[in-house]
Amino acid sequence: MIMMKVIVTVKPSKQMEFLQTVRSLICDQHRQTGLSRTSLVQDGKDKTSFSMVYLWESQTYLDLYLGSETFKVLLGAIKVLCYNLEIIYEPIPEE
Secondary structure (H helix, E strand, O other), X not given: OEEXXXXXXXXXXXXXXXXXXXHHHHHHHOOOOOEEEEEEEEOOOOOOEEEEXXXXXXXXXXXXXXXXXXXXXXXXXXXXXXXXXXXXXXXXXXX
């Protein structure tokens, strides 16, 4: 498994639009082959900071997603609605 974490700081005036966009994209993402789980987490201290966590079954499925239209739409929305973007990839050991 591979975890991809997308961390963003949303422009305060764009927070509602960001949440609507992400919710819409999550519906599309659930149809992605190889995606085990997604979550959206708002930072408890900084209400403009969000983390989107994706668990992928393999690097191959993650790579397919990174080349998908859905991921391009997400990056476009982040570019317009957010200040910062950080993407972290981390392998998850099998138990």
